[in-house]
Amino acid sequence: MGKSSLLKRLGEPDDAQPGQDGPQEQERDLSTQQIGKPAAPPQPALETRRVNVAQPPLRVEGRLAEGATLQGRYRVLGVIGAGGMSTVYKAQDLHFPRVQRICAIKDMINTATDPAIREMVVQNFEREASLLATLSHPAIPQVYDYFTDGDRSYLVMEFVHGQDLETVLEETDGFLPEPRVVDWAIQICEVLIHLHNHKPNPIIFRDMKPSNVMLDAQNRLRLVDFGIAKVFQSGQKGTMIGTEGYSPPEQYRGIAEPRGDIYALGASLHHLLSKQDPRLEPPFSFHERPIYKSNPLVSAELQEIVNRALEYDMNQRFGSAEEMKRALLGLRSARTSGRTIPGTMEDSQIGDQRAIWQFACEDEVRSSPAVHGGVLYVGAYDNNLYALNAEDGKFKWKYPADGGIASSPCVGEGKVFFGSEDQVLYALNADSGRLVWTCPTKGRIYSSPQVEFGHVFIGSDDHHLYAINTASGRVAWKFEAEGAIRSRPAVGSDAIYFGDDSGALSAIGVNGQLLWRFRARRAVISSPLLSNDMLFLGSQDWHVYALDLRSGWAIWRYRTGGPVVSSPAVDGSTLFIGSSDGEVYALDVTNGYLVWRFKTEDQVASSPAVYDGAVYVGSADGFLYSLNAKTGQLRWKFQTNGPIISSPAVADGIVYVGSMDHNVYAFPA
Amino acid sequence: MSFLRKLFGSKKQDEPAPVAPAAPPHAEKVASGSSRAQVGWVSDVGKQRTTNEDSVLVVQASQEGNNALPPFTLLILADGMGGHQSGEVVSALAARSMARHIVQQVYLSALAHRDHGAQQPSIQETLVEGSNLANSTVNATVPGGGTTLVCALLLGSRAYLSNVGDSRAYLVASNGLQQISRDHSLVDRLVELGQLTAEEAASHPQKNVLYRAIGQSGVLEVDTFVHSIQPGEGLLLCSDGLWGMMSDEQMGQIIAAAASPQAACEALAVAANQAGGRDNISIVLVQFPDSS
Numbered sequence: 001m002g003k004s005s006l007l008k009r010l011g012e013p014d015d016a017q018p019g020q021d022g023p024q025e026q027e028r029d030l031s032t033q034q035i036g037k038p039a040a041p042p043q044p045a046l047e048t049r050r051v052n053v054a055q056p057p058l059r060v061e062g063r064l065a066e067g068a069t070l071q072g073r074y075r076v077l078g079v080i081g082a083g084g085m086s087t088v089y090k091a092q093d094l095h096f097p098r099v100q101r102i103c104a105i106k107d108m109i110n111t112a113t114d115p116a117i118r119e120m121v122v123q124n125f126e127r128e129a130s131l132l133a134t135l136s137h138p139a140i141p142q143v144y145d146y147f148t149d150g151d152r153s154y155l156v157m158e159f160v161h162g163q164d165l166e167t168v169l170e171e172t173d174g175f176l177p178e179p180r181v182v183d184w185a186i187q188i189c190e191v192l193i194h195l196h197n198h199k200p201n202p203i204i205f206r207d208m209k210p211s212n213v214m215l216d217a218q219n220r221l222r223l224v225d226f227g228i229a230k231v232f233q234s235g236q237k238g239t240m241i242g243t244e245g246y247s248p249p250e251q252y253r254g255i256a257e258p259r260g261d262i263y264a265l266g267a268s269l270h271h272l273l274s275k276q277d278p279r280l281e282p283p284f285s286f287h288e289r290p291i292y293k294s295n296p297l298v299s300a301e302l303q304e305i306v307n308r309a310l311e312y313d314m315n316q317r318f319g320s321a322e323e324m325k326r327a328l329l330g331l332r333s334a335r336t337s338g339r340t341i342p343g344t345m346e347d348s349q350i351g352d353q354r355a356i357w358q359f360a361c362e363d364e365v366r367s368s369p370a371v372h373g374g375v376l377y378v379g380a381y382d383n384n385l386y387a388l389n390a391e392d393g394k395f396k397w398k399y400p401a402d403g404g405i406a407s408s409p410c411v412g413e414g415k416v417f418f419g420s421e422d423q424v425l426y427a428l429n430a431d432s433g434r435l436v437w438t439c440p441t442k443g444r445i446y447s448s449p450q451v452e453f454g455h456v457f458i459g460s461d462d463h464h465l466y467a468i469n470t471a472s473g474r475v476a477w478k479f480e481a482e483g484a485i486r487s488r489p490a491v492g493s494d495a496i497y498f499g500d501d502s503g504a505l506s507a508i509g510v511n512g513q514l515l516w517r518f519r520a521r522r523a524v525i526s527s528p529l530l531s532n533d534m535l536f537l538g539s540q541d542w543h544v545y546a547l548d549l550r551s552g553w554a555i556w557r558y559r560t561g562g563p564v565v566s567s568p569a570v571d572g573s574t575l576f577i578g579s580s581d582g583e584v585y586a587l588d589v590t591n592g593y594l595v596w597r598f599k600t601e602d603q604v605a606s607s608p609a610v611y612d613g614a615v616y617v618g619s620a621d622g623f624l625y626s627l628n629a630k631t632g633q634l635r636w637k638f639q640t641n642g643p644i645i646s647s648p649a650v651a652d653g654i655v656y657v658g659s660m661d662h663n664v665y666a667f668p669a
Numbered sequence: 670m671s672f673l674r675k676l677f678g679s680k681k682q683d684e685p686a687p688v689a690p691a692a693p694p695h696a697e698k699v700a701s702g703s704s705r706a707q708v709g710w711v712s713d714v715g716k717q718r719t720t721n722e723d724s725v726l727v728v729q730a731s732q733e734g735n736n737a738l739p740p741f742t743l744l745i746l747a748d749g750m751g752g753h754q755s756g757e758v759v760s761a762l763a764a765r766s767m768a769r770h771i772v773q774q775v776y777l778s779a780l781a782h783r784d785h786g787a788q789q790p791s792i793q794e795t796l797v798e799g800s801n802l803a804n805s806t807v808n809a810t811v812p813g814g815g816t817t818l819v820c821a822l823l824l825g826s827r828a829y830l831s832n833v834g835d836s837r838a839y840l841v842a843s844n845g846l847q848q849i850s851r852d853h854s855l856v857d858r859l860v861e862l863g864q865l866t867a868e869e870a871a872s873h874p875q876k877n878v879l880y881r882a883i884g885q886s887g888v889l890e891v892d893t894f895v896h897s898i899q900p901g902e903g904l905l906l907c908s909d910g911l912w913g914m915m916s917d918e919q920m921g922q923i924i925a926a927a928a929s930p931q932a933a934c935e936a937l938a939v940a941a942n943q944a945g946g947r948d949n950i951s952i953v954l955v956q957f958p959d960s961s
Contacts, residue, residue, distance in 0.1 A: 250864060283855055284859075312863065516785070518786060518787075519786035519787060520786070533897055548827055553792055554791035555895055556895075
């Protein structure tokens with residue numbers, strides 16, 4: 001079919017190249033030359049070559065044997081790394097008998113059979129060597145010597161102690177701290193400035209990637225592989241070689257220029273910060289994988305710099321490495337460069353928030369406020385339902401039930417409805433607070449009411465879902481579930497959906513007949529949400545589910561790190577929900593992919609509210625958080641003196657929340 | 670029958686529907702095979718190749734009666750890679766592995782239990798698992814082989830799609846074709862980014878290089894999509910032997926002019942061959958009935 005897979009091609013003979021049948025046939029890839037690292041894993045690369053490795057006596061399986069001596073001067077001590085067309089050895093220079101002078105020897109194999117091409121390969125090598133020998137920069141290893149012997153060419157270089165950045169990243173638990181990465185980026189810019197200002201022609205490194213940068217014990221970097229560095233000549237069509245994943249898109253048009261190195265540096269920084277290896281991702285997909293999605297600790301300013309370096313259009317990138325360095329130096333994190341500090345967000349970045357008002361109830365507020373017609377209604381464990389003026393928090397009235405109120409009130413048809421631990425559903429006049437009717441159940445009520453179709457729908461710990469006429473307070477029907485019902489029912493156009501403690505999510509018709517049922521592994525306390533013909537819910541089995549509204553098929557599910565009690569909120573194509581693992585999650589509603597997550601210090605049972613590009617959510621750590629809905633970055637937080645289980649409500653630019661410190665708070669949204 | 674009645678169930682179909690005051694009324698409909706989604710397909714060797722390395726697999730199931738399952742339609746298309754391994758063996762193997770997994774996990778499981786539950790993977794996970802199963806089967810059976818694999822599972826009015834490679838899935842709407850899938854081709858990526866023109870791409874040495882395919886080693890990333898399908902709309906799956914030979918607009922016009930999905934597929938294959946038929950041409954088209 002004339003189609004080939006990039007990955008597959010690496011493992012297959014290339015028909016275009018003769019001499020494939022040797023016993024020591026090895027496959028080598030020019031783009032993966034490395035020093036200081038064992039043989040690289042197979043990587044997608046655009047150019048692969050296959051070679052026959054001859055076996056001179058001083059070699060074992062194509063490699064120089066330990067103890068072998070080259071030119072009567074360099075004794076091989078071992079292999080440092082292999083890849084591409086070369087192997088790198090650690091060797092001792094015998095011309096310095098009194099000291100142990102250790103060097104690195106890069107061994108390049110000339111596989112060409114055509115004499116003219118053989119000669120060209122040698123010339124290329126010697127050009128690379130002499131170019132490197134002229135460079136003098138602390139971040140570029142010194143070249144001591146070079147020579148060619150038969151089908152082999154050798155480059156003798158300064159031995160660089162340390163680890164390459166890819167290895168450093170792999171061995172780091174969690175993420176690398178931003179100041180450390182910024183420090184490296186500045187150092188790399190400095191060496192790029194040196195190369196790009198080389199006279200008479202700039203030198204393009206062309207293979208910037210974490211594995212080509214060595215880090216020594218003093219936190220200094222060295223660029224270790226100039227294997228494909230080319231003298232830059234404007235407009236010249238170069239050979240297309242480069243590790244796919246880091247290389248700039250224009251390289252595929254044969255263009256190599258300094259801004260290509262800036263792109264590759266951006267790609268390397270993206271990898272170092274996000275821990276996502278671009279060689280395993282679609283090509284040039286950095287902008288689709290913003291760093292904050294995997295690592296929310298990285299500052300927006302640094303992400304902006306990385307994004308600019310990664311612009312597809314060269315003209316949109318930094319014009320030079322100098323310009324990029326200046327931008328990096330302007331970062332807050334550049335001021336702490338070089339010091340190892342934990343990569344946490346600095347508190348000073350977070351705006352202070354002050355409450356507009358707060359109102360003290362006589363016991364914990366677990367109920368979520370409802371705001372209607374300028375009045376805030378909320379229940380408290382002091383048995384009262386409170387009505388407060390939403391604007392200034394002034395007390396209007398309260399109504400005492402005979403038990404604590406965890407149920408969140410619902411307002412409709414001029415009445416406010418709520419359940420209580422005293423097993424009764426109450427309907428009060430929303431204006432005066434006078435009792436209109438009560439409806440007793442046989443269990444405590446933690447479920448919150450929902451009003452539709454002239455009925456109140458509410459669950460009880462007596463395992464029943466009730467449909468109660470809003471005018472008369474009479475039970476129209478009740479549906480027996482398999483467990484206590486503590487979630488708020490969701491009412492669709494022709495069905496009611498609710499979860500119970502058995503883990504069942506039931507869909508029942510408006511006349512009370514079962515339509516379908518979905519069984520989670522643990523209780524469903526989270527209230528279901530209907531959106532886009534889908535139903536979203538959380539379960540104590542740690543998952544967030546998206547179900548097809550008609551059939552109950554699971555479309556996708558997402559596993560959090562703990563039971564999910566929080567109820568989902570949807571804004572546009574993003575779903576927000578909290579989990580007992582302390583995180584607030586933003587998921588793509590169509591496929592359940594993680595958009596971002598935000599870590600609080602304790603369980604998040606509170607349900608998020610979305611308003612004007614911000615997500616508001618409480619945590620058991622006592623804070624109310626305001627997060628950027630797109631990025632998950634913290635806008636502000638406010639500490640109450642007790643856990644926040646209550647879910648925030650937002651109306652007319654004010655966000656309201658209750659806390660177990662007995663208070664109800666109001667903040668500017 | 671009314672939706673509520675169908676799912677919760679009266680005993681016989683000819684009983685009058687129970688009165689449902691608060692529910693929107695549903696029109697009574699005669700149940701028959703003509704109300705299900707119509708599928709057409711073609712797989713053609715083209716003008717310039719000697720073998721057809723594409724595979725097409727279609728499964729349809731419908732039920733009518735008490736508490737019936739939603740209509741089930743599964744479409745799979747795979748375009749095998751040539752070279753050292755026989756592409757046709759690999760594409761057929763991948764299509765069968767995928768079909769087996771989805772039929773087992775989704776339809777056979779629904780025939781066995783009416784309740785859905787968390788013990789079953791979600792449909793999206795099932796598609797990803799099926800693609801991975803196809804990948805491991807190809808790796809184990811035909812090492813070095815490769816194929817694209819695009820799949821559409823239609824359940825009721827929702828379509829679940831998965832894709833690996835550069836075969837495509839399109840939504841066929843009244844205003845033309847909308848590509849749903851994304852090609853995993855290096856050159857297309859470069860065109861998308863404005864780094865190559867379409868002409869440069871056509872002659873680019875890496876034009877046939879995929880960065881993802883069934884048969885690759887290591888972790889396989891599978892794209893998945895979920896779409897709500899409106900009555901009268903359709904879905905088109907095709908190999909690059911079709912979409913590489915004509916514009917999306919031309920394809921949309923041919924489909925709109927055809928009398929049936931099968932006639933549309935045949936007309937598309939004729940047009941691709943007239944344009945040169947450089948590659949194998951495989952097409953599957955499903956059309957949903959208009960709402961009654």
